[in-house]
Amino acid sequence: MAFDWSWFWPQFFTAMGQTLYMVAVSLLISIIIGIPVGVILVITRENGIWENKWIFNILNVIINIFRSIPFIILVVAIIPFTRWVVGTAIGTTAAIVPLVLYTAFYIGRLIESSLLEVDKGTIELAQSMGATNWQIIWRFLLPEAKASMVLNLTIATIGLIGASAMAGAVGAGGIGDLAITYGYNQFQTGVMIVTVITLVIFTQLVQTLGNFLSKKIRRK
Amino acid sequence: MKKFAILLLGLILVLAGCGAKNNSGSTSTKTIKVGTTTSEVPTWNLIQKLAKKKNINIKIVRFDDYVQPNLALSDGEIDINAFQTVVYFDDFIKQRNLKLSAIGTTNIWPMGIYSKRYKKVSEVKDGDQVVIPKDPTNLGRALLLLQKAGLITTKKGFTGKGGLENVASNPKHLKITAVDAAQTPRGLDDSALAVINCDMAINAGLNPTNDSIFREDAGNKAYINIIAARTKDKNDKTLKEIVNIYHSKEVSDFIKKHYKGAAVPVNKPVSYLKDYKQTQ
Numbered sequence: 001m002a003f004d005w006s007w008f009w010p011q012f013f014t015a016m017g018q019t020l021y022m023v024a025v026s027l028l029i030s031i032i033i034g035i036p037v038g039v040i041l042v043i044t045r046e047n048g049i050w051e052n053k054w055i056f057n058i059l060n061v062i063i064n065i066f067r068s069i070p071f072i073i074l075v076v077a078i079i080p081f082t083r084w085v086v087g088t089a090i091g092t093t094a095a096i097v098p099l100v101l102y103t104a105f106y107i108g109r110l111i112e113s114s115l116l117e118v119d120k121g122t123i124e125l126a127q128s129m130g131a132t133n134w135q136i137i138w139r140f141l142l143p144e145a146k147a148s149m150v151l152n153l154t155i156a157t158i159g160l161i162g163a164s165a166m167a168g169a170v171g172a173g174g175i176g177d178l179a180i181t182y183g184y185n186q187f188q189t190g191v192m193i194v195t196v197i198t199l200v201i202f203t204q205l206v207q208t209l210g211n212f213l214s215k216k217i218r219r220k
Numbered sequence: 221m222k223k224f225a226i227l228l229l230g231l232i233l234v235l236a237g238c239g240a241k242n243n244s245g246s247t248s249t250k251t252i253k254v255g256t257t258t259s260e261v262p263t264w265n266l267i268q269k270l271a272k273k274k275n276i277n278i279k280i281v282r283f284d285d286y287v288q289p290n291l292a293l294s295d296g297e298i299d300i301n302a303f304q305t306v307v308y309f310d311d312f313i314k315q316r317n318l319k320l321s322a323i324g325t326t327n328i329w330p331m332g333i334y335s336k337r338y339k340k341v342s343e344v345k346d347g348d349q350v351v352i353p354k355d356p357t358n359l360g361r362a363l364l365l366l367q368k369a370g371l372i373t374t375k376k377g378f379t380g381k382g383g384l385e386n387v388a389s390n391p392k393h394l395k396i397t398a399v400d401a402a403q404t405p406r407g408l409d410d411s412a413l414a415v416i417n418c419d420m421a422i423n424a425g426l427n428p429t430n431d432s433i434f435r436e437d438a439g440n441k442a443y444i445n446i447i448a449a450r451t452k453d454k455n456d457k458t459l460k461e462i463v464n465i466y467h468s469k470e471v472s473d474f475i476k477k478h479y480k481g482a483a484v485p486v487n488k489p490v491s492y493l494k495d496y497k498q499t500q
Contacts, residue, residue, distance in 0.1 A: 007385040072400075079406060090351060090397055090410045169400035171351065171407075181383065181398070186356045187315045 008191065011178065016198070018092050018173040022164045026099040027157055033104035034156075035149075037063070038111025039137060049123065049133050066105045071166050074098050095164070095172035103160045110152035114145040147217040154210025158203050165199075175199055250458045251277040255289040255301035258282060259419035260326075263466075264302070266474050270465050276458055286355065287312075293448060294318045300449045300459060302326055302466075306493050307380060307442040308357040321454040322446040324463030325486045325493065327475055329418030329445070331358070331365055332432030336408050341369045341434050347393050348412035353420075354398035359383055361436075361443060362415040366396075369434045380442065418482045428482040441496035444486050 037059065043049050044056040069077065075098045079089045082097040118141055126140045142149075165176020175195050183192025252271075256264055261282060268278040281298050283289045289301040290312055304312075306322060313320050338344060350371075352362035360380030366372045375388045384396060399407060404416045405424030413433075421428050428435070436443065447466065449459050465471065467487040475485045 004385055011385075076403075076406065083410070088410045090349065090399065090403075090407050094410075168354070170403055171354075171397035171399040181354055181356075185354075186383070 005190075008182075008194075012175075012194070012198075015173055015175045015178045015195075019161070019164055019175045019202075022092060022095055022099060022167060022172060022174060023157070023160055026096050026103055026164075027160055029096070029100045030103035030107050030156070030160070031153065033100070034107025035111050037105065037108030038115060039141070041108065041112040042115040042141070043133065043137070049127070049136055063105045063108055066101055067109070071098070071102055071163055072169055074102060075167070075170055090171045092167075092172045092174075095167035095170055099160065099163055099167060102163055103156055106159060107153065107156045110156055111145075111149060114148040114152050115141055117148055118144045147214045150214040150217060151210055154207055154214075157206050157210070161199065161202060161206070175202075249275045249277050251279060252300065252458060252462060253279045253281055253298040254462075255281045255283055255292055255298040255303070257284070257286075257289070257303040257419075259422065260303060262478055263471065263475055266471060267462065267465050270468070270470065271462060274461060274465070276461060278462070286357075290316070290318060290320065290448070293320060293450065296450070299453070300447055300462065302445065302447045304445060304448070305357060305443045306446050306496060309446055309448055311357070311381065319451040320448050321451045322490050322493065323449045323454050323459055324447045324466060324490060325488045326445045326447055326466055327483045327485045328440070328443055329483050330428065330436040330440070331361055331415060331417055331443070332421065332428055332436070333365060333369055333434040334405075334408060334414045334416050334421065334426060334432050335412060337412050338433060341371065344371065344392060344394070344412060347395065349395040349397060349410070350413045350415065351397050351399050351404050351407035351411045352415040353401035353404055353417060355401055356381070356383070358401055358417055359398055360386070363387065365415060365434070365436055366394075368436075372396075422479065422482050427480065429480070441493055444488075444493060444496070446490070446493070 040055065040059060041063075044052040044059070046053075046056075048056075066074070075095075078098055078101065082089045082094050085097050086093050088094050122140055122144055123136060126136045131139065162176070164172070164174050165180065168174060168177025168180060175198050179192055179195035179199070182188040183195055254264055261280060264278070264280050268280065271278050281292070283292075283301075283303070286304060286308070289298070289303055290309075292298045293301050294316075300323070309320075309322060312318070333341065350366070352366075353359060357380070360378070360382060363372065363374050363378070363384075363386060364380055367374050371390075371392060371394060372387055373389045375386045378386045384398065387396070390396075394413075397407075397411070401417055401420055402423075404414045405420055405426060408414045416424075416426070416432075418428050421431070426432075447463055449456070453459060472485040472487060475483050
């Protein structure tokens with residue numbers, strides 16, 4: 001049976017919309033959660049500017065828990081929570097909840113590593129000038145780490161695109177799901193090629209944009 | 221993986237050799253590796269026990285998906301597999317050009333429509349959400365079942381191959397969402413109807429006989445499960461013996477009891493399946 005391409009293209013554009021929607025919304029919420037998480041990890045750690053063993057260790061364990069759960073199991077484990085947040089556990093919007101949990105803590109870790117690269121001398125200098133902790137974070141820590149943070153967020157975005165393919169398990173749709181459903185499961189090689197090339201282009205664009213932004217920030 | 225397989229094979233040969241020595245006089249023990257999926261393992265545990273009496277040593281290899289067992293069979297890593305419907309099998313070997321043959325029937329797991337909201341299919345409302353499994357065989361099978369239940373019609377000539385593009389009319393404007401097969405029971409709380417494979421329903425604690433509101437009938441030949449072997453081994457005596465054990469009363473009784481009617485034993489020769497395309 002020949003594959004019906006006339007049916008494929010509308011399907012393809014719907015899937016494209018679903019992927020963009022899932023990735024954009026999840027990324028935005030993940031950044032809003034992830035950056036504070038990264039900052040808290042850095043300031044509460046030993047010798048941090050607001051050292052607090054309890055907060056650091058608890059947060060550290062929580063992040064490790066979420067980061068070690070395979071995505072598909074995370075999706076299932078948080079179904080009641082997902083339903084509570086968006087009202088259903090099936091579909092594109094429902095997939096955003098596990099995608100956020102998956103990505104936010106990952107971003108938290110990446111931001112942590114970016115912030116740790118900031119020279120200790122800069123922080124000490126700020127402290128000696130009498131800056132408050134709040135000022136140190138906003139005026140020194142985050143601006144100093146900006147270029148590295150942009151690169152790390154690029155990594156997170158590409159990871160998120162990959163994870164969104166698995167969200168097809170709960171009927172979220174998307175390009176990755178199209179690749180799996182028709183390309184992998186139904187042996188439609190043509191569909192597989194088109195969808196995979198789309199994902200490659202998508203990833204290239206994100207990485208190029210990330211590199212460009214990071215370079216621009218560094219040059220300032 | 222290959223090295224491991226060779227090592228394993230070597231080990232098996234050595235063990236088989238030992239077995240032969242111990243049983244000098246009688247026929248030598250043969251080791252047959254059977255690939256199957258989780259839900260079928262209890263049946264194979266029993267067959268393993270029965271086969272031992274006939275000097276056949278069965279090793280059960282459990283798989284988690286429906287693609288690898290056929291590839292492993294074709295590559296010689298296992299000797300037979302038993303997990304798939306005849307329609308899926310025929311399609312798979314054609315697509316991948318594998319030299320595999322069905323050597324016996326096993327059982328049928330009738331697919332069902334489940335609902336927490338409704339007791340009858342006729343209660344379904346306009347615009348309701350329906351979740352169905354997304355893997356190709358089950359997706360088509362689910363569409364055929366929805367058609368049989370009078371909820372949708374499929375395109376002319378649709379025999380269960382392909383996806384949602386084969387829906388011809390959907391008078392109740394059902395929102396049909398294809399999800400991972402394992403997610404269909406989990407979707408019951410979010411959607412009006414869920415089309416669920418028998419084994420998934422059992423794994424999720426549903427009772428296929430009592431909890432479903434509409435079921436496939438057991439005479440649906442296309443969805444009868446089979447035992448497959450490499451074509452060159454299809455007349456192998458040991459393999460035929462295993463099929464015979466599968467068709468024994470002891471195994472049939474076990475299937476009926478263990479799966480509580482969810483799996484119905486089908487003890488027919490392979491030729492029974494020849495005309496399945498007309499019965500779809």
